[in-house]
Amino acid sequence: QQPVQSPQAVILREGEDAVINCSSSKALYSVHWYRQKHGEAPVFLMILLKGGEQKGHEKISASFNEKKQQSSLYLTASQLSYSGTYFCGTESGSNYKLTFGKGTLLTVNP
């Protein structure tokens, strides 16, 4: 079952913060986050395993609430380079099969 992402789109000014949410109706084993620039392949950002951990690098971090079957991606002090479509991918078991949401289009303007 495809995870649900929200919002579908968000427009920011450089320096503003954003949160992208991902929720599933199934119990989750892991959540992946990817960013895709227009016309390019998706690029891995981070993975969170069940256990409620939080990860981050630089100004992008994420949390995973296993009980609620939800994950959130936090982008702080956004930069122009953050623009793109963000996808969450979920795995319901240790089966190497990732199901992606429809994506969130993030636009960062000067």
Added chain:
Amino acid sequence: SQTIHQWPATLVQPVGSPLSLECTVEGTSNPNLYWYRQAAGRGLQLLFYSVGIGQISSEVPQNLSASRPQDRQFILSSKKLLLSDSGFYLCAWTLKGTKGELFFGEGSRLTVL
């Protein structure tokens, strides 16, 4: 280092014609391999995945098929294309035994007319 190659990058095909997209991974062995399709408004849709030679799992009933004739080669095919097969096709791989990232190929943009 590992690399993934996918071709052709772009193709325009008439309805009813056959299709063959090829993906090859270098620098690793026994990877899990995936075909995803990206159509407008539907995000990344998993079509097929393979954990080994000759082992293919289909996720969505459709007009397409996949094969893995060699360890690091994954092929997406169709005997007769439909208009609805248009989209951006992405091959990806991951290492077994890890919970690491999916590595995507450059993608193949298919337009069926």
